[in-house]
Amino acid sequence: MNLPPAVVLLLTLVSVCAAHVISLPFSPARRPPWQHKSAGKRLGPSRPIAGRLQRPIQAFSKRHKQPIRDLRLNAKTRDIKLANYYDSLYYTTIAIGTPEQEFNVTFDTRSAITRVPSIYCRNGQKFRRNPKKYNNESSSTYKSNGKPLEISYGSEQVSGYCSQDNLVIAGATVHNQTFGESIPEPSVFGSTMNGGVLGLGLSDTAAGEYPSVVDNMMSQGLLPAPIFSFYLNRYGSDDPDSVLTLGGTNPQYYSEEFTFINLSRPDRWQFKVDKVQLSNIYRIAFPYGCYAVVDTSTPLIAGPIDVVESLNKVLGAKPLEDDPMLYTLDHSQLDSLPNLEFMVNGHKLSLTSKDYVIKIPGDKTGDRYYSGIMGTKRKIGKKPVWSLGLSFMRTYYTQFDKGNHRIGFAKASSFANKYLQYYFDFHGA
Numbered sequence: 001m002n003l004p005p006a007v008v009l010l011l012t013l014v015s016v017c018a019a020h021v022i023s024l025p026f027s028p029a030r031r032p033p034w035q036h037k038s039a040g041k042r043l044g045p046s047r048p049i050a051g052r053l054q055r056p057i058q059a060f061s062k063r064h065k066q067p068i069r070d071l072r073l074n075a076k077t078r079d080i081k082l083a084n085y086y087d088s089l090y091y092t093t094i095a096i097g098t099p100e101q102e103f104n105v106t107f108d109t110r111s112a113i114t115r116v117p118s119i120y121c122r123n124g125q126k127f128r129r130n131p132k133k134y135n136n137e138s139s140s141t142y143k144s145n146g147k148p149l150e151i152s153y154g155s156e157q158v159s160g161y162c163s164q165d166n167l168v169i170a171g172a173t174v175h176n177q178t179f180g181e182s183i184p185e186p187s188v189f190g191s192t193m194n195g196g197v198l199g200l201g202l203s204d205t206a207a208g209e210y211p212s213v214v215d216n217m218m219s220q221g222l223l224p225a226p227i228f229s230f231y232l233n234r235y236g237s238d239d240p241d242s243v244l245t246l247g248g249t250n251p252q253y254y255s256e257e258f259t260f261i262n263l264s265r266p267d268r269w270q271f272k273v274d275k276v277q278l279s280n281i282y283r284i285a286f287p288y289g290c291y292a293v294v295d296t297s298t299p300l301i302a303g304p305i306d307v308v309e310s311l312n313k314v315l316g317a318k319p320l321e322d323d324p325m326l327y328t329l330d331h332s333q334l335d336s337l338p339n340l341e342f343m344v345n346g347h348k349l350s351l352t353s354k355d356y357v358i359k360i361p362g363d364k365t366g367d368r369y370y371s372g373i374m375g376t377k378r379k380i381g382k383k384p385v386w387s388l389g390l391s392f393m394r395t396y397y398t399q400f401d402k403g404n405h406r407i408g409f410a411k412a413s414s415f416a417n418k419y420l421q422y423y424f425d426f427h428g429a
């Protein structure tokens with residue numbers, strides 16, 4: 001992951017240290033709730049009605065030049081409840097194999113491949129029995145693939161190999177899903193990227209990539225449209241649980257019309273940004289081009305280092321001595337902070353300070369506040385790029401629409417008017 005060290009540290013610390021701070025708010029039922037859903041049974045893993053209709057529908061649709069999804073009236077959108085881990089990552093449970101092996105997965109909008117930890121080590125030997133690692137030998141529906149899995153996120157590398165099995169998500173059994181069995185590198189041990197990850201990136205199957213879970217759900221008639229949407233809540237607030245909706249949107253979680261932005265290329269959730277501004281007091285235009293990606297693996301908002309530096313200066317935020325990528329804010333400044341606005345093709349995507357400032361609850365010294373706008377060296381081609389991470393997605397309900405090559409944003413409904421919080425001290429370890 002090409003993230004500033006502080007964010008990587010932040011993620012790592014959350015996964016390593018948070019356990020003894022506060023117990024998790026989320027305790028799923030022993031059986032995942034989707035296994036009780038009657039809808040899941042109706043479509044049924046063994047006789048997927050929609051799947052059997054697939055080919056005739058495609059032929060019909062070709063003849064009549066109609067979008068396939070209009071005809072999939074039997075498929076419905078599917079909501080999945082997510083757990084919120086201290087506002088810095090969200091996850092849910094999926095199952096792979098027969099009998100099912102369960103995994104908690106986070107979400108990756110950059111890569112299309114879903115991956116879970118493998119029972120095998122780099123030298124081909126097996127770890128000792130571990131229910132949190134995929135064991136091909138105890139699944140009757142496993143099919144070998146064996147092609148290597150290599151994903152690179154800047155400095156971070158995920159490797160292993162590919163396998164195929166059935167995957168259960170949101171009440172649906174997705175057949176013959178190719179996924180990655182990741183084998184941890186000792187150097188990134190403890191990193192969240194070593195856990196299970198649901199790949200929600202845009203796959204380019206023509207380039208030899210494997211269809212994503214969403215692609216397979218579409219081709220197996222399990223979803224009405226190749227769309228997924230996130231509602232992300234704020235930790236410790238009265239907001240409803242976070243929800244990933246597969247196949248469309250859930251109007252319960254947004255309160256206005258969607259603003260749609262076309263993707264700048266078909267294989268990435270990426271679009272052009274014209275300007276970034278702080279209300280009407282400061283504005284930076286990008287005449288030579290600038291992109292934004294909506295990125296579920298970035299907790300905050302990350303942008304080009306020089307721009308972030310001037311934005312934080314205007315906000316009155318000061319870089320920390322021991323970590324110049326992180327900017328602190330003085331308590332007295334908070335009320336007068338401007339909005340952070342991204343201008344995209346004539347639309348304004350706007351965050352208030354409550355959306356982009358982070359609060360770290362303090363002990364004796366009182367709460368501390370940080371700017372949630374951080375610098376990153378990440379580039380696309382030679383162009384700078386903004387990663388609109390979880391703090392952005394908490395403010396904007398986001399739909400990822402593969403069919404129309406666009407992303408839709410609508411202000412999420414119901415908001416606790418409070419700062420984002422992280423329950424740990426990133427200078428404590």
Ligand SMILES: *[C@@H]1O[C@H](CO)[C@@H](O)[C@H](O)[C@H]1NC(C)=O
Nearest residue numbers: 024026027083102103104132
């Ligand atoms: C998933 O996370 C929950 C806590 O939110 C935990 O109780 C459960 O054991 C985890 N399941 C797996 C397979 O790791």
Ligand SMILES: *[C@@H]1O[C@H](CO)[C@@H](O)[C@H](O)[C@H]1NC(C)=O
Nearest residue numbers: 120136137142143144146161
């Ligand atoms: C499981 O995967 C390992 C590693 O790829 C492979 O050597 C083994 O043959 C597989 N087991 C089965 C039953 O296919």
Ligand SMILES: *[C@@H]1O[C@H](CO)[C@@H](O)[C@H](O)[C@H]1NC(C)=O
Nearest residue numbers: 048051143174175176219220
């Ligand atoms: C999955 O693969 C099996 C055997 O390769 C095949 O018979 C079956 O039709 C496939 N199912 C789907 C939904 O593609």
Ligand SMILES: *[C@@H]1O[C@H](CO)[C@@H](O)[C@H](O)[C@H]1NC(C)=O
Nearest residue numbers: 260261262263345404405406
């Ligand atoms: C977005 O893409 C659609 C479909 O390709 C096109 O009709 C529309 O004009 C585009 N909108 C903008 C603002 O470029």
